[in-house]
Amino acid sequence: MRWNGGTIGGRDPVTALGANPARSAGSADLARASPSANPVGSTQGGLVELKRSWVAVLWGIGLAVFAVPGASADSGGASAGGAFASQAAVISAVACASRCATVDSVKTGSLVRLRGKRMRSVRKIVFLGARGPADDVTVKARRARTTSVDAIVPDKAPSGPLMAINRDGAPSRASRAAVAVARPGSSSGPLDIKVVGRRVFVGAARPARVDVLAHSAMAVMVTLVRLSDGVTVTSWPLGEMATDVVRTVTWDGTIAGVAQPPGRYEFRVAPQVAAQAAQLAEPLTAGAFELVDHKFPVRAKHNFGEGMAAFGAGRNGHVHQGHDVFAACGTPLVAARGGVIKLNQNQANAGNYIVIDGAGTDVDYVYMHMQERSPLAKGTPVMTGQAIGKVGQTGVASGCHLHFEMWAGPGWYTGGAPIDPLAALKAWDAYS
Numbered sequence: 001m002r003w004n005g006g007t008i009g010g011r012d013p014v015t016a017l018g019a020n021p022a023r024s025a026g027s028a029d030l031a032r033a034s035p036s037a038n039p040v041g042s043t044q045g046g047l048v049e050l051k052r053s054w055v056a057v058l059w060g061i062g063l064a065v066f067a068v069p070g071a072s073a074d075s076g077g078a079s080a081g082g083a084f085a086s087q088a089a090v091i092s093a094v095a096c097a098s099r100c101a102t103v104d105s106v107k108t109g110s111l112v113r114l115r116g117k118r119m120r121s122v123r124k125i126v127f128l129g130a131r132g133p134a135d136d137v138t139v140k141a142r143r144a145r146t147t148s149v150d151a152i153v154p155d156k157a158p159s160g161p162l163m164a165i166n167r168d169g170a171p172s173r174a175s176r177a178a179v180a181v182a183r184p185g186s187s188s189g190p191l192d193i194k195v196v197g198r199r200v201f202v203g204a205a206r207p208a209r210v211d212v213l214a215h216s217a218m219a220v221m222v223t224l225v226r227l228s229d230g231v232t233v234t235s236w237p238l239g240e241m242a243t244d245v246v247r248t249v250t251w252d253g254t255i256a257g258v259a260q261p262p263g264r265y266e267f268r269v270a271p272q273v274a275a276q277a278a279q280l281a282e283p284l285t286a287g288a289f290e291l292v293d294h295k296f297p298v299r300a301k302h303n304f305g306e307g308m309a310a311f312g313a314g315r316n317g318h319v320h321q322g323h324d325v326f327a328a329c330g331t332p333l334v335a336a337r338g339g340v341i342k343l344n345q346n347q348a349n350a351g352n353y354i355v356i357d358g359a360g361t362d363v364d365y366v367y368m369h370m371q372e373r374s375p376l377a378k379g380t381p382v383m384t385g386q387a388i389g390k391v392g393q394t395g396v397a398s399g400c401h402l403h404f405e406m407w408a409g410p411g412w413y414t415g416g417a418p419i420d421p422l423a424a425l426k427a428w429d430a431y432s
């Protein structure tokens with residue numbers, strides 16, 4: 001199965017939360033096309049994942065413990081403790097849209113965009129800062145639309161989560177995402193970048209990603225270099241960058257449908273020399289990440305069986321064509337490698353099983369004895385690391401376990417041959 005390559009975020013850096021890279025254009029096309037021709041698959045600016053763990057700690061108990069800032073003064077009669085006529089907005093993401101301080105921080109005057117549900121009635125945005133109302137700063141909402149609303153970062157806005165308040169005072173919960181407000185005077189070079197995710201799985205829902213921000217107008221090129229041999233794998237011409245607007249480039253670990261070898265890779269970001277489009281100035285900034293090609297499929301305590309569990313062990317009338325990994329029934333299973341569901345069936349010996357045609361590879365991956373039928377129908381695309389079912393003991397199985405097979409091309413009972421998967425399983429288990 002062939003997969004896509006990379007994507008470039010559109011001019012609006014705050015579009016499409018959780019974009020699916022599988023729907024984007026191939027990287028070979030991207031390298032030729034202008035970025036504006038490839039708006040698919042853009043992800044938002046860098047703030048969303050920022051300090052999520054911090055927020056989770058700080059705001060773990062939710063908003064119920066303190067008074068609703070601003071509501072009593074501006075609610076038009078509704079009291080903070082009373083019922084509101086309107087349904088509160090729900091904030092799902094927060095990102096800097098323009099005049100950003102850095103790739104992952106805002107400053108006074110930055111335009112932030114909140115995305116979520118029921119945004120049209122939002123009239124005020126509160127920068128909540130630390131817990132309690134003492135440092136809260138409230139501003140007027142701008143451009144309230146169904147799924148988004150904007151605000152200009154006011155003077156003295158604190159870093160932290162945001163809250164959206166409706167015309168009648170109905171408050172949203174504090175956002176899970178936080179904004180980081182940069183200190184005045186903190187500056188970076190002419191190009192600011194952030195590599196999001198230090199370990200990336202080939203074909204996973206979360207691709208390799210670099211966010212890029214230029215502090216002055218310039219044409220920018222992003223190249224991807226494999227560090228083991230210095231080869232430039234692909235590049236993304238971003239064209240003329242708008243000043244202080246975050247652009248996002250993602251890469252799913254494949255080139256022209258072929259998975260690239262695991263190892264260290266680096267995004268290098270440089271101004272593009274105008275006279276010779278292909279020529280780059282020295283990279284101004286760079287950031288590395290590790291590409292890994294599989295995720296260990298059994299997601300809790302497990303052990304590798306021996307003897308009868310091993311590949312090649314004798315069975316009644318045949319040999320064992322996979323390896324058994326023992327784990328409690330109900331243990332979540334994920335796709336070691338993404339691809340497409342080739343089969344989803346129940347069979348007397350195998351029980352509930354699926355076969356995944358591995359993306360960017362000739363290999364088929366087989367998961368047997370699952371507790372229930374996988375919810376993924378034949379033909380469904382699967383990402384590396386995506387949930388596929390649970391460990392069980394359906395079919396002929398003694399004890400709860402995953403019977404795992406790998407078949408070389410052309411694949412499982414379609415002309416391929418089984419491979420002993422134990423070494424691979426152990427390698428994946430060591431890092432994932």
Ligand SMILES: [Zn+2]
Pocket residue numbers: 309320322323324402403404
């Ligand atoms: Zn088995």
